Amino acid sequence: MTQPTHTTLVGRSSSHFTRVVRIFAAELGVAYAFQVVPDLRSVSAADYAGNPALRLPILRTGTTTWFGALNICRELARRAPEPRRVVWPELLTDALTANAQELALQAMATEVTLIMSQLAGTPRDDAQLIKLEKSLLNMVSWLDDNLHAALAALPQDRDLSYLEVCTFCLVTHLEFRNVLATSGxxxxxxxxxxxxxxxxxxxxAYRYDAP
Ligand SMILES: N[C@@H](CCC(=O)N[C@@H](CS)C(=O)NCC(=O)O)C(=O)O
Structure with missing residues (x-):
């Protein structure tokens, strides 16, 4: 691996969007330092490496800052010592694979909202929460029904796809955070x-960073 010591990933080891980036970094052979965001309830952008959205992950490369997992993965691909064949979301031009990508990402975002609502103490019978839970179930069922065909439709000579990494990080995170039992x-x-x-x-592997 290359050793660009000025490359710092800001995130959490328990975060699925952070894991997407870490998997890409490992697959692409790009080294980085890791900085933990200690408290997701913070409303100071400084705690999120300046990300005004108050979200992680963030990548710092020297004086440049990249917000969001997809942006970061693209920057890592540009920094990779060897080019890799990556299937990015915009290369998914048929409805099946494009919809699978959309639902994997939406399910990840919905899961974030559910976890943050739980953290904020939103009552379990809140109507919006109930809708989000139903939406998550629908999306996971759809992915279960369609993933096999979607993967078969991806270029077979790929090294990696954003769809696979997101799907893996989503499903394993649902289990890790006890949001949804996925064995069925x-x-x-x-x-x-x-x-x-x-x-x-x-x-x-997901784990909780030391406080
Ligand atoms: N669009 C962003 C979403 C990132 C995101 O939602 N990250 C979660 C952690 S996995 C977060 O920062 N949650 C804090 C919050 O919802 O307040 C990306 O692709 O990186």
């Missing part, structure tokens, strides 16, 4: 068992 989703479980053998996945 056979296609998603089989995919995660397979993808989870990669060194990049094994090296980035």
């Amino acid at each position: 989703y056979r296609a998603l479980t089989a995919f995660c068992d397979d993808f989870g053998q990669r060194a990049s996945a094994l090296a980035t």
Whole structure:
């Protein structure tokens, strides 16, 4: 791996969007320092490396700052010592794969809202929360029904796709945070068992950072 010591990823080891970036970094062979955001309830942008959205992950490269997982993964790909064949979301031009990408990302975002609502003490019978839970269930079921065909439609000569990494990070995070038991989703479980053998996945297991 290259050693660009000025490359710092700001995130959390328990965050699925952060894990997407860490898997990309490992697959692409890009080294980075890791800085933990200690408290997601902070409303100071300074605690999120200046991200006005108050979200993580963020990447600092020298004096430049990149907000959001997809931006960061693209920057890591530009910094990779060897080019890798990555299938980015904009290359998904058929409805099946494009919809799978959309739903994997939306499910990740919905899960964030559910977890943050829980943290804020929103009552379980809140109508919006109930709708979000139903939406998450619908999306995970759709992904379970369609992932196999979507993956078959991806370029076979790829090294990595944003769709696979997001799906893996989503499904494993649902289990890690006890948001949804996923063992009944056979296609998603089989995919995660397979993808989870990669060194990049094994090296980035979810855990809670020390406070
Ligand atoms: N669009 C952003 C979403 C990032 C995001 O939602 N991250 C979560 C952690 S996994 C977060 O910062 N949550 C804080 C909050 O919702 O207040 C990305 O792709 O990186």
